[in-house]
Amino acid sequence: MSGVNSTAAAAATPVAPSVPRQPGTLKRLLRxxxxxxxxxxxxxxxxxxxxxxxxxxxxxFDNNLSTAMAVPGTPGLPxxxxxxxxxxxxxxxxxxxxxLVMGAASVLLGGxxxxxxxxxxAFYRRLDGLLMRVMDVLLSFPAILFGLAIAAIxxxxxxxxxxxxxxxxxxxxxxxxxxxxxxxxxxxxxxAARATGMSxxxxxxxxxxxxxxxxxxxxxxxxxxxxxxxxSALSFLGLGAQPPVAELGAMAAEGRTFxxxxxxxxxxxxxxxxxxxxxxxxxxxxxxxxxDPRLRV
Amino acid sequence: MSGFLKTGRRRAAAxxxxxxLSLAGLLPAGQAAAQMAPKGTLVVLREIDADRYDPHRTTxxxxxxxxxxxxxxxxxxxxxxxxxxxxxxESWKVSEDGKLYTFKLKQGVKFCDGKPFTAKDVVYSIxxxxxxxxxxxxxxxxxxxxxxxxxxxxxxxxxxxxxYSELLLQLAQYFAGMVDQATVEKLGDNFxxxxxxxxxxxxxxxWTPRQEMVLTKNPAYNWGPPIYKNPSPQVDRISLRxxxxxxxxxxxIQSGQGDVTQWIPYFALDGLKRIPNxxxxxxxxxxxxxxxxxxxxxxxxxxxxxxEAINMAVDKAAINKAVWxxxxxxxxxxxxxxxxxxxxKAASExxxxxxxxxxxxxxxxxxxxxSDGIREKDGQRASFLLYGIQQTYNNGMMxxxxxxxxxxxIEMRIQxxxxxxxxxxxxxxxxxxxxxxxxxxSATDALSLYFPSGNRPTPNRMNWSxxxxxxxxxxxxxxxxxxxxxxxxxxxxxxxxxxxxxxPLIRQPLWVVSGPRVEGVRPxxxxxxxxxxxxxxxxxx
Numbered sequence: 001m002s003g004v005n006s007t008a009a010a011a012a013t014p015v016a017p018s019v020p021r022q023p024g025t026l027k028r029l030l031r032x033x034x035x036x037x038x039x040x041x042x043x044x045x046x047x048x049x050x051x052x053x054x055x056x057x058x059x060x061f062d063n064n065l066s067t068a069m070a071v072p073g074t075p076g077l078p079x080x081x082x083x084x085x086x087x088x089x090x091x092x093x094x095x096x097x098x099x100l101v102m103g104a105a106s107v108l109l110g111g112x113x114x115x116x117x118x119x120x121x122a123f124y125r126r127l128d129g130l131l132m133r134v135m136d137v138l139l140s141f142p143a144i145l146f147g148l149a150i151a152a153i154x155x156x157x158x159x160x161x162x163x164x165x166x167x168x169x170x171x172x173x174x175x176x177x178x179x180x181x182x183x184x185x186x187x188x189x190x191x192a193a194r195a196t197g198m199s200x201x202x203x204x205x206x207x208x209x210x211x212x213x214x215x216x217x218x219x220x221x222x223x224x225x226x227x228x229x230x231x232s233a234l235s236f237l238g239l240g241a242q243p244p245v246a247e248l249g250a251m252a253a254e255g256r257t258f259x260x261x262x263x264x265x266x267x268x269x270x271x272x273x274x275x276x277x278x279x280x281x282x283x284x285x286x287x288x289x290x291x292d293p294r295l296r297v
Numbered sequence: 298m299s300g301f302l303k304t305g306r307r308r309a310a311a312x313x314x315x316x317x318l319s320l321a322g323l324l325p326a327g328q329a330a331a332q333m334a335p336k337g338t339l340v341v342l343r344e345i346d347a348d349r350y351d352p353h354r355t356t357x358x359x360x361x362x363x364x365x366x367x368x369x370x371x372x373x374x375x376x377x378x379x380x381x382x383x384x385x386x387e388s389w390k391v392s393e394d395g396k397l398y399t400f401k402l403k404q405g406v407k408f409c410d411g412k413p414f415t416a417k418d419v420v421y422s423i424x425x426x427x428x429x430x431x432x433x434x435x436x437x438x439x440x441x442x443x444x445x446x447x448x449x450x451x452x453x454x455x456x457x458x459x460x461y462s463e464l465l466l467q468l469a470q471y472f473a474g475m476v477d478q479a480t481v482e483k484l485g486d487n488f489x490x491x492x493x494x495x496x497x498x499x500x501x502x503x504w505t506p507r508q509e510m511v512l513t514k515n516p517a518y519n520w521g522p523p524i525y526k527n528p529s530p531q532v533d534r535i536s537l538r539x540x541x542x543x544x545x546x547x548x549x550i551q552s553g554q555g556d557v558t559q560w561i562p563y564f565a566l567d568g569l570k571r572i573p574n575x576x577x578x579x580x581x582x583x584x585x586x587x588x589x590x591x592x593x594x595x596x597x598x599x600x601x602x603x604x605e606a607i608n609m610a611v612d613k614a615a616i617n618k619a620v621w622x623x624x625x626x627x628x629x630x631x632x633x634x635x636x637x638x639x640x641x642k643a644a645s646e647x648x649x650x651x652x653x654x655x656x657x658x659x660x661x662x663x664x665x666x667x668s669d670g671i672r673e674k675d676g677q678r679a680s681f682l683l684y685g686i687q688q689t690y691n692n693g694m695m696x697x698x699x700x701x702x703x704x705x706x707i708e709m710r711i712q713x714x715x716x717x718x719x720x721x722x723x724x725x726x727x728x729x730x731x732x733x734x735x736x737x738x739s740a741t742d743a744l745s746l747y748f749p750s751g752n753r754p755t756p757n758r759m760n761w762s763x764x765x766x767x768x769x770x771x772x773x774x775x776x777x778x779x780x781x782x783x784x785x786x787x788x789x790x791x792x793x794x795x796x797x798x799x800x801p802l803i804r805q806p807l808w809v810v811s812g813p814r815v816e817g818v819r820p821x822x823x824x825x826x827x828x829x830x831x832x833x834x835x836x837x838x
Contacts, residue, residue: 061699061700061703062700062703063696063697063700065612065615065616065618065619065620065697066615066619068618068619068620069619083619083620083693083696084619084693084696084697084700085619148715151715152718155712155714156712156713156714156715157712237715238687238713238714238715239715242710242711242712242713243692243695243696243699243711243713244696244699244700244711254689254692254693257543257544257562257564257689258564259544260544261564261565261568
């Protein structure tokens with residue numbers, strides 16, 4: 001992820017105008033009500049996940065079978081309890097945490113690998129054909145299939161899901177980065193930089209990567225939502241989080257059988273997944289609008 | 298939203314009717330939107346399909362659901378799951394030394410295609426079952442066969458190398474079902490996939506895997522087991538329809554799309570009992586147990602104190618209430634008290650639930666709590682890995698056990714695998730403990746499956762290797778007198794009770810629910826199959 005880490009340095013350097021990063025991005029983002037709401041929601045969700053151990057009223061693993069499937073509103077259990085009698089609020093906070101970690105890790109790992117591949121393909125044209133064909137092959141596998149294969153080899157668990165989703169993210173990011181990098185590299189200032197004898201690595205880091213950041217960032221945000229949905233699906237299938245770890249998809253799976261008996265056990269985690277995915281999708285859309293110079297009024 | 302969420306248990310029955318129907322109606326698949334059950338056809342709803350319907354090449358309960366209807370066995374099993382009754386054989390004799398069984402076959406028995414059934418067919422079927430080329434996973438159930446021969450058209454001699462007290466019990470199972478040589482040879486590997494020809498009350502009409510199997514009445518059939526009031530089938534056609542999703546299956550029963558099912562989610566039992574035109578019947582003599590087993594030769598698990606403490610720490614009554622909705626029965630012995638050769642003495646010595654005693658036991662044995670609350674001894678953490686099949690009840694039970702064990706300072710890591718890979722994983726030595734459920738016919742049947750040292754690594758996943766156990770199991774299997782068998786297998790139960798290789802957890806119940814137009818349903822439960830021959834079932838419209 002070296003490209004992204006150098007954002008601050010790159011932003012400080014006055015670079016060419018193609019997709020400029022100006023300090024007004026956040027302001028432009030907040031001007032749109034939907035964008036503002038999604039940003040606030042995203043921050044709240046992340047905070048809730050980070051602070052789960054402080055916010056949660058009970059131990060997430062300690063069961064109490066006497067309150068199994070208690071309905072919401074039961075004294076001491078405002079959102080009810082799951083099949084093990086564990087407080088739903090606690091489980092959902094920890095579930096959110098696992099889900100967000102899964103999403104963030106997959107997007108970061110897959111995104112970083114994809115970006116490397118993308119830059120390599122754009123920069124070293126001889127590698128382009130080979131790399132992109134490999135990416136095409138990867139693209140033809142559904143993420144669920146990767147998940148199944150990896151879980152069969154390494155055993156189900158959150159790391160397996162992260163690996164599967166990272167692999168599924170690589171080709172998408174690689175294509176986006178390659179496309180943006182190709183555009184940037186046709187700019188005159190790149191030629192100029194090259195003429196000064198700048199090394200390849202430095203050229204990519206200082207001049208190409210910073211100018212590809214906006215599409216990468218937008219993609220990562222949108223992808224975050226998709227990955228969470230996919231990760232929840234994998235956990236739902238029993239390939240992800242293993243008991244007693246709370247994860248939203250796994251919680252939905254555990255509650256599914258009792259949908260008509262104790263609907264809250266499955267419905268509440270599903271609602272939370274819905275909120276998380278919607279939030280990050282809206283945020284991604286808003287970011288794209290804010291960062292796209294062509295949409296700027 | 299809040300009204301929806303506040304819906305509680307008491308309103309479950311109402312919801313079951315209303316919401317599920319509306320949801321079922323929305324499902325695009327043909328299964329839920331299917332028409333009402335047709336006139337003259339009994340629609341039996343099932344949870345899963347089997348891979349094939351060849352009695353010698355499958356072990357699935359789902360295969361038994363059809364195979365008990367498609368073909369018959371030499372002997373049949375009474376409702377008590379102990380008494381052997383006539384089947385295709387009207388009588389039999391056992392020689393003094395217990396090695397020769399002579400079966401007298403009924404007259405007038407015909408295959409579905411009209412061909413007469415004779416002693417030659419018995420010889421062919423049994424030989425196919427035990428032929429190594431058939432690769433039957435349950436060949437051992439046939440016993441140490443020396444030779445099976447036809448004396449005349451209606452007399453079969455079944456000769457053993459040594460006595461086998463379980464033989465009749467095993468010959469009542471569907472694995473010992475009769476098949477037709479010509480059909481087997483014609484269909485080859487597709488026998489039981491593309492067709493079947495048996496001597497059961499029903500005949501194979503069609504099979505659409507994972508959807509529906511249609512059976513039609515065998516018109517000649519009048520040789521049903523004496524446990525039924527009618528010797529012949531009362532329904533013209535049976536459709537065995539697969540609906541994997543529990544709520545959809547229930548909705549289908551309530552709406553009349555299905556007539557009868559044994560695959561009832563336990564949470565729904567109470568609600569169903571309150572619906573006036575549905576009938577629920579239970580079979581009390583049903584032996585299908587859930588247990589947890591330990592690999593007794595692996596670190597931590599090899600300490601009997603740990604295994605005893607685990608036995609004391611698991612609150613089975615709470616698990617039955619929360620996970621099984623009180624539908625199951627707490628398993629406080631290795632064998633069901635209603636099963637043949639259950640040892641009451643061994644059962645009385647099983648450890649009782651007492652977390653305090655478990656903690657004290659561990660303390661005294663030198664297992665001291667570490668910084669994270671998990672006990673340690675000689676640098677070893679009281680932590681182990683459990684494998685199992687990914688499924689609602691395993692998940693619920695094992696999380697409850699996990700929490701119970703945490704309270705006494707033992708860490709259990711759970712790894713549940715998808716059914717497609719689970720059996721392979723459960724055959725490895727990677728895990729320390731496992732959770733499983735299984736049907737059995739008697740104490741000897743159950744224990745001689747899991748505990749002989751020759752059955753490692755599966756089904757003896759405990760790696761239990763004990764010469765005394767081997768000798769006693771062999772004694773029980775070769776016993777000539779029922780009392781001698783009971784004594785030998787009772788000693789095995791005693792031995793296991795004292796060494797804790799398992800935690801018996803919950804005994805599954807067998808209930809059958811049937812709709813308003815169905816009469817005469819009585820669950821049997823042989824090898825987990827509720828309808829067995831289904832002879833007394835009638836449709837009123």
